[in-house]
Amino acid sequence: MELLSNLGLGFATALTFTNIFYCFIGVLLGTLIGVLPGIGPLATIAMLLPITYKMTDPTTALIMLAGIYYGAQYGGSTTAILVNLPGEISSVVTTLDGYQMARNGRPGPALAIAAIGSFFAGTVATLLIAGFAPPLAEVAFKFGPAEYFSLMVLGLIAAVVLAHGSILKALAMVVLGLLTGMVGTDVNSGVARFSFDIPELTDGIELAAVAMGIFGFGEIIANLEMRENREVFTKKVGRLLPSMAEFKASIAPILRGTALGSFLGILPGGGAVLSSFTSYAIEKKISKTPERFGKGAIEGVAGPEAANNAGSQTSFIPMLTLGIPTNAVMALMVAGMMIHNIQPGPQVMTSNPELFWGLIASMWVGNLILVILNLPLIGLWIRLLTVPYRILYPAILLFCCVGAYSINNNVFDVFVTIPFAILGYAFRKLDCEPAPLLLGLVLGKLMEEYLRRAMTISRGDWSVFVTRPLSATLLAIAAVLLVIVFMPAIAKKRDEAFAEEET
Amino acid sequence: MRIRNHRDFWSGIMFLVLGVLFVIFSQAYQLGTAARMGPGFFPTMLGALMALLGLAIAWRSTAPGNREERVEKVSWRELFLILFAVGVFAIALPWLGSVIAITLLIAISATASHEFGWKETLISIVVLLVMSELVFVKGLELQFPVWPKFLVQ
Numbered sequence: 001m002e003l004l005s006n007l008g009l010g011f012a013t014a015l016t017f018t019n020i021f022y023c024f025i026g027v028l029l030g031t032l033i034g035v036l037p038g039i040g041p042l043a044t045i046a047m048l049l050p051i052t053y054k055m056t057d058p059t060t061a062l063i064m065l066a067g068i069y070y071g072a073q074y075g076g077s078t079t080a081i082l083v084n085l086p087g088e089i090s091s092v093v094t095t096l097d098g099y100q101m102a103r104n105g106r107p108g109p110a111l112a113i114a115a116i117g118s119f120f121a122g123t124v125a126t127l128l129i130a131g132f133a134p135p136l137a138e139v140a141f142k143f144g145p146a147e148y149f150s151l152m153v154l155g156l157i158a159a160v161v162l163a164h165g166s167i168l169k170a171l172a173m174v175v176l177g178l179l180t181g182m183v184g185t186d187v188n189s190g191v192a193r194f195s196f197d198i199p200e201l202t203d204g205i206e207l208a209a210v211a212m213g214i215f216g217f218g219e220i221i222a223n224l225e226m227r228e229n230r231e232v233f234t235k236k237v238g239r240l241l242p243s244m245a246e247f248k249a250s251i252a253p254i255l256r257g258t259a260l261g262s263f264l265g266i267l268p269g270g271g272a273v274l275s276s277f278t279s280y281a282i283e284k285k286i287s288k289t290p291e292r293f294g295k296g297a298i299e300g301v302a303g304p305e306a307a308n309n310a311g312s313q314t315s316f317i318p319m320l321t322l323g324i325p326t327n328a329v330m331a332l333m334v335a336g337m338m339i340h341n342i343q344p345g346p347q348v349m350t351s352n353p354e355l356f357w358g359l360i361a362s363m364w365v366g367n368l369i370l371v372i373l374n375l376p377l378i379g380l381w382i383r384l385l386t387v388p389y390r391i392l393y394p395a396i397l398l399f400c401c402v403g404a405y406s407i408n409n410n411v412f413d414v415f416v417t418i419p420f421a422i423l424g425y426a427f428r429k430l431d432c433e434p435a436p437l438l439l440g441l442v443l444g445k446l447m448e449e450y451l452r453r454a455m456t457i458s459r460g461d462w463s464v465f466v467t468r469p470l471s472a473t474l475l476a477i478a479a480v481l482l483v484i485v486f487m488p489a490i491a492k493k494r495d496e497a498f499a500e501e502e503t
Numbered sequence: 504m505r506i507r508n509h510r511d512f513w514s515g516i517m518f519l520v521l522g523v524l525f526v527i528f529s530q531a532y533q534l535g536t537a538a539r540m541g542p543g544f545f546p547t548m549l550g551a552l553m554a555l556l557g558l559a560i561a562w563r564s565t566a567p568g569n570r571e572e573r574v575e576k577v578s579w580r581e582l583f584l585i586l587f588a589v590g591v592f593a594i595a596l597p598w599l600g601s602v603i604a605i606t607l608l609i610a611i612s613a614t615a616s617h618e619f620g621w622k623e624t625l626i627s628i629v630v631l632l633v634m635s636e637l638v639f640v641k642g643l644e645l646q647f648p649v650w651p652k653f654l655v656q
Contacts, residue, residue: 051643054643054644166511166560168556168559168560168563169511169514169518169560171556172514172518172553172556172557172560175522175549175552175553175556176518176521176553178549179521179525179546179549179550179553182545182546182549186532186542188540188542189532189533189541189542191532191533191542193529193532193542193546194525194528194546217585217586217589220585221578221581221582221585224578224581224585224615224616224617225578225581388618389616390613390616390618390619390623391623391627393612393616394608394609394612394613394624394627394631395627395631397585397588397589397608397609397612398605398608398609398631398635401589401592401593401608402635402639402645405593405596405645405647406643406645406646409645409646409647411593411594411596411597414589414592414593414596415590415593417589418586418589418590421585421586421589422582422586425577425582426517429510429574429575429577430510430511430513430514430517430574431510431511431514431572432514447545448540448545451540451545452540452545455537455538455540456538456539458538459538460536460537460538460539461537462537
């Protein structure tokens with residue numbers, strides 16, 4: 001039972017005092033920012049990324065960063081249920097039935113089912129990662145540079161196809177990200193590209209600074225112009241325990257949500273958001289009483305909540321085994337590993353087994369902490385929600401600025417955030433989804449490197465990408481995906497599916 | 504031909520211009536051959552690809568049947584105040600120290616809200632100053648000057 005001994009090693013790593021402590025800090029922070037609308041896990045992880053330079057053990061750093069990500073999914077649902085505002089995008093659908101349950105006088109059971117569903121999904125997803133990651137990494141060892149290049153092409157295209165919005169625009173955003181990744185010294189020739197004689201730019205543009213500018217600052221400006229006044233549902237939450245009937249009605253949706261989320265999470269571009277939307281649509285479709293949805297159906301809370309947590313966790317699989325980030329948060333996790341000189345990829349499992357298995361085990365520990373933390377502390381989170389945005393955003397700004405500064409102990413990275421904030425704001429106005437840009441940015445130099453190596457080995461013959469069977473298969477899948485989304489019939493269906501989500 | 508979706512049209516133009524710029528700047532670097540790629544090869548390829556994508560996006564925005572969409576109004580005031588605050592912080596931090604830099608950052612950025620009030624802002628400056636002393640300086644031991652250079656020396 002290799003799996004058991006691996007998990008044993010994982011828990012031995014995750015259950016040290018330091019790691020439990022940082023896991024706790026991570027999920028606490030995650031819940032905090034999840035509860036607060038207007039600040040997401042992306043900006044938070046970007047803020048804290050520089051601080052992890054200081055941690056001597058990369059395992060501890062990753063455990064904390066991962067905790068922020070899945071902790072935010074938990075916190076997001078609390079806000080969705082109590083305030084009818086999604087704390088995170090992944091909890092948009094929870095507002096539909098969760099808030100109605102709260103209005104019907106059952107906020108407690110809605111919160112409890114969300115937590116139970118998430119915990120169950122988290123447990124299953126943890127086991128799935130432990131089971132699926134090693135064989136996948138095995139495959140990855142057979143990859144040469146041509147296969148890696150094709151895999152990245154597939155990863156980026158799939159991320160674009162499954163994300164919502166215009167595909168052409170998302171593709172252009174990926175390319176813009178790849179190009180931004182080109183800034184800095186070229187490893188092969190030593191030439192400083194696009195650095196315009198600015199010494200700091202020869203090291204490249206920091207991913208964290210880009211993320212803070214686009215997501216942190218861009219979001220603040222967009223929130224300010226909306227000028228909304230938040231209303232908080234401050235009534236007492238009361239009894240948390242769901243009734244027997246509610247519990248029974250939730251079991252099947254939780255199981256389905258977990259399965260769906262686990263599957264969608266592995267796909268590029270999937271993860272928490274797509275999982276929760278799809279789960280809601282399925283629960284509504286197969287329900288005998290679909291008219292109850294939107295009026296406080298507990299199935300509409302249980303399914304999506306399980307799905308988004310499962311999805312957020314299984315999205316770690318491609319990152320950990322292939323080194324390919326499938327969403328923007330994973331791109332930041334890759335950056336977190338690279339800070340500590342760990343190149344994400346199949347070799348991580350053998351070269352840093354305690355990091356790999358420790359991170360996986362910590363997710364289960366983190367989920368347990370979340371259940372313990374969230375249900376009793378719910379009153380505290382509600383109080384937090386009453387803090388007005390006008391007090392909150394200068395504090396977020398401060399954390400971002402100090403975070404950017406501490407990347408290199410240099411104000412240059414603070415300045416870098418400014419043009420990217422302008423770009424981020426422009427993207428919003430022009431309806432361009434910014435997440436693909438981060439994926440491109442983190443993969444840019446790697447992709448170029450693999451392309452160069454593959455072409456050097458083939459002596460300049462481009463056909464190497466289609467004559468090697470593995471590489472050809474990967475590219476064929478990418479091509480099929482592109483053809484499918486551009487077929488008029490499918491394109492229309494896709495638009496409809498996403499339009500449904502937005503209403 | 505008429506532009507229907509303005510948001511698509513302008514984003515297409517943005518990608519087109521950026522793509523062309525990247526191609527132009529890449530010409531300063533050696534292109535190399537396919538077997539031995541120089542530093543200019545991949546960026547030139549990508550820049551051209553982005554320009555083409557931009558062109559396609561702009562072209563499609565004129566297609567009949569496209570939904571009519573305008574670019575929303577830009578909130579220059581909020582945009583300027585927030586980024587001005589960040590810029591002032593970055594300039595002030597190295598020689599005026601964190602206390603003054605943070606005070607300026609909070610004070611300037613707070614005025615961007617439509618519910619701005621001086622009293623509240625003063626309180627949050629004090630709270631955030633105490634917190635940053637505890638978290639950033641004591642807790643995380645970040646390296647930055649706390650007081651202005653000329654006072655310390």
